[in-house]
Amino acid sequence: MANTFGLRALNRATLARQMLLAREDVPVSEAVERLGGLQAQEPRPPYLGLWTRVAGFQAADLHAALHDRSLVRATMMRGTLHLVSAADYTALRAPLQPMLDTALRVLGKRAEGLDLDAVLPVARELLLERQRTFNEVRALLRERFPEVDDRALGHAVRMCLPLVMVPTQDRWGFPRTSEFALAESWVGTAPDEKAAPEALVLRYLAAFGPASAADAQAWSGLPGLAEVLDGLRPGLRVFADERGRELFDLPDAPRPDEDAPAPARFLPEFDSLVLAHADRTRVISDAHRPALTTKNLRVRATFLWDGFACGTWEMESRRKTATLRLRPFEPLPQEALDDLTAEGRALLRFAEPDAKDHVVTVAEDG
Structure with missing residues (x-):
């Protein structure tokens, strides 16, 4: 009988893969691979997503990786733009x-x-x-x-x-209207046409497991992954969630204790953490999930407290004052507000370094 994974245990396992329990000191290209890619519908979110996960991250680190072509921005999972390593692009496209x-x-x-x-x-x-x-x-x-x-x-x-977007020296790596190049010209090799979906599924489990076939399908946009997972079953660990659904995972993947501390974290718009599962309750409750998406299908930036999405946030800069505004789903305890304020000011210093003042506020309608 499969071991049962509770909700908080699933949360902590996923946060560990996504470098959200602690910032990790890893090269940018390695981080992007471990994260299963970063959704990049717009150029700025991957910079913010890496800042919140990688110790000492600087915008110049991502610029360098884009220009040395170890990372590429290209159409991938769900038919949307993602930032992925050149190696993963070749293997998974x-x-x-x-x-x-x-x-x-x-x-x-x-x-x-x-x-x-x-x-x-x-x-x-x-x-x-x-x-x-x-x-x-x-x-x-x-x-x-x-x-x-x-x-x-x-x-x-x-x-x-198979195309990739050509980076520039723009602040967030790409201009509003980017040029495209054939992947084989930019990366130096065409995607492996013989590649099978097994590698894609294993990359997903490493970044977002334990997960079900439905979860993998929601992340990738590919149907029929239950059969792929069934073929991989002998080499995987199999668990069950609290509803009895099968969850697959890599044998040696991190699965920390459900009470592992989870610090305040800010996720950018379109972050894969809130999009990578069919059942997203491991990150956000079903009651709050509708608030993540706007009428024109933008995925709002979210903040985490104790590992779960507790609200959305937005940033603006006026007259040398950069402001990060929290919109909590429900009233937050003072401890959460204190931690989010400290983390938010650090994010503002990264995103708006020219501002003289960095202010975190709670919206009146939040």
Whole structure:
């Protein structure tokens, strides 16, 4: 009979993998691999996500890793932009392609006349010539395929060609409109087309386990992972949650005591911790989960107290004063406010180093 994992034990195990029980002194590229990648819909959140996890992290560390090409920003899990190591991109991109192909369904009628066998070779040639923005790619493809919707052309290229975004010296690594390059040109090797989903699932368990097949599917966007986990079963530990659902994990992965201290931590927008499980109660209650997502599907920045998401936060800078505003889901004890204030001021000093004052407040509607 499988051992049962309680809610707090699941919380602490996941926080340990995500470097949220203590900041760890590891190179940035290694940290990103251990974290299973960082969602990077916008360029700033990975910087904040690494600051909250890596001891002594400086923005220059991530800049350097992007420019030496050990880290790349590319379309990966769930068809969204992620920051991943170049090694993981090469090893894990191909197993995600069936999910990326399925993502083309969102085009609906706009995909009429779209012939991938004709479009993708042309797009490849355009990007072999030089790095280009997607506005350029769409315009040039429209010249060749005038009968096809330009957004459909761009979306097909983004989902079906292995591409990476080209970093610059902008503050957060990328400009508002970035150029793209073929992965094989930027990284030096094309994704391994023979790669199987087993490696993807093992990377997931290392970063977010113990977890169910449904959890792995929610993180990756890939269906059918129960069969993959079943094949890996002889080499995994198998547990059960309090509802009796099977949870899989790597044998030697950290599983700290459920009473292990969990310090106050700030997670940026789109952080994978709050997105990586089908059942997210190990991090946030079902009652509070709707508050994480805006009407236009932005995932709000959250803060953790005693390991669980207890509210959202936002940052602004005006007249040399940087302010971090807490919006708790429920009233917080004074101990939590004290710890969050200290941690919040440290985050402000990192994110807004030119500000003269760094202030943490609690919103009146929080």
